[in-house]
Amino acid sequence: MYDHEAERRRYSESVRLAERLGHPVAGRRPTTQSQPRHMEESSPRLEPFFGGFVSQDQDEHDLDNHERSIPIAAHAEYFRLRRYAEKRHRISCQWGLIDNQALATYLLCQQKTLKWTQPAVDFASPLDFCTCASINIHHRRVDLVDLLHRRPSQLIAFCKCTPDPIRLMHHGYFACSVEKPRSAFSIRLVQYHHLLWQASAVSTSAFIQSISTFLDNRSDSPLLNRGSNWKRRQLRVPFTNCIDLYRRILNSQRKLLEDGLQLTKADKWASKCPRCFGPSQTEIKQDTEEPDVIVAMDGNFQQRHYAYASKDEPREDQYPHSFLPPSKISSDVLAIEETEASAVGINPPCSDQHKAANDTRDESTWDKCDDNGLFASTC
Numbered sequence: 001m002y003d004h005e006a007e008r009r010r011y012s013e014s015v016r017l018a019e020r021l022g023h024p025v026a027g028r029r030p031t032t033q034s035q036p037r038h039m040e041e042s043s044p045r046l047e048p049f050f051g052g053f054v055s056q057d058q059d060e061h062d063l064d065n066h067e068r069s070i071p072i073a074a075h076a077e078y079f080r081l082r083r084y085a086e087k088r089h090r091i092s093c094q095w096g097l098i099d100n101q102a103l104a105t106y107l108l109c110q111q112k113t114l115k116w117t118q119p120a121v122d123f124a125s126p127l128d129f130c131t132c133a134s135i136n137i138h139h140r141r142v143d144l145v146d147l148l149h150r151r152p153s154q155l156i157a158f159c160k161c162t163p164d165p166i167r168l169m170h171h172g173y174f175a176c177s178v179e180k181p182r183s184a185f186s187i188r189l190v191q192y193h194h195l196l197w198q199a200s201a202v203s204t205s206a207f208i209q210s211i212s213t214f215l216d217n218r219s220d221s222p223l224l225n226r227g228s229n230w231k232r233r234q235l236r237v238p239f240t241n242c243i244d245l246y247r248r249i250l251n252s253q254r255k256l257l258e259d260g261l262q263l264t265k266a267d268k269w270a271s272k273c274p275r276c277f278g279p280s281q282t283e284i285k286q287d288t289e290e291p292d293v294i295v296a297m298d299g300n301f302q303q304r305h306y307a308y309a310s311k312d313e314p315r316e317d318q319y320p321h322s323f324l325p326p327s328k329i330s331s332d333v334l335a336i337e338e339t340e341a342s343a344v345g346i347n348p349p350c351s352d353q354h355k356a357a358n359d360t361r362d363e364s365t366w367d368k369c370d371d372n373g374l375f376a377s378t379c
Helices: 004-020 037-042 060-069 071-097 099-112 164-170 187-199 204-217 236-261 265-272 326-338
Strands: 138-145 150-158 173-175 183-186 296-300 374-378
Touching: 071 099, 071 236, 099 164, 099 236, 150 164, 164 173, 173 187, 173 236, 183 187, 183 236, 187 204, 187 236, 204 236
Parallel strands: 138 183
Antiparallel strands: 138 150, 173 183, 296 374
């Protein structure tokens, strides 16, 4: 007769022996000695190694404070940010060296292709202005992305007399980097994104993800990383570089027109808003007391800059034309600082009652907050 009780005792002894030896048992969780609650609370929190995995349920705020308290972590963070800033500055200088050539090439190709409605120079055809010998011409593979199709690993000829972005522009594409670009986006695709961005608040990540998904459905194979058979290429950063290049060209084109036409400050304002700042010869007012211009000013104090994000220090001539350079507001900043003591205790009654109340977040409530905002005017 089978003894179930004896079999149960033998199984229990085997399980206990396996647990003592450290072997896992299927269907049972390993037993651990329970610790008093006060010991758990007083024990130091385990921190991951640098470059290791950080659990999502770990408090990020405590982790940042702990890393700042470690001298080696602060030292490494300082040099990491310094290398990042130096890299951004170096890349910006490289793009700046070809600004004039990029503008001239863009305007020339725009005229030849009837504003990019006709095919550009074919990849198999040599460029007319290239004077390099055949020994100085080499070929590299570039991933080309267009609005309707893409060409992975397209073989393109490059030379020493023409920068790579300029050569790709003759073929109808914007390069994603100055030196040895591995990917390029068509000019009409970047132009479409520029117009879409002006009409809606679409993010770059969402736009490039939608384009990639759309082209995946029209292609036999996905766009993969070099040397990988499964990992897809992340095109957000390369596409952002193309956007920056296109905006540099637009800014250079605007400055060229303003300098060539010798526009005054009033002419520049009139080109922005002819209704307010344009000529008033044929203007008919319904009321004689109607103002010529109505300027509305508002501040978005809830705009917060991420403290660990990049902080560029551009020259005054590098500021966008819609922004006031620092020299225009330096005197006002000094006046505000000198009269700040006299404004203590003054609490405007509408500061906390309007629809978008002043945001009270600052460095004391959010350690990653870099206190700033936007103040804009419109007519």
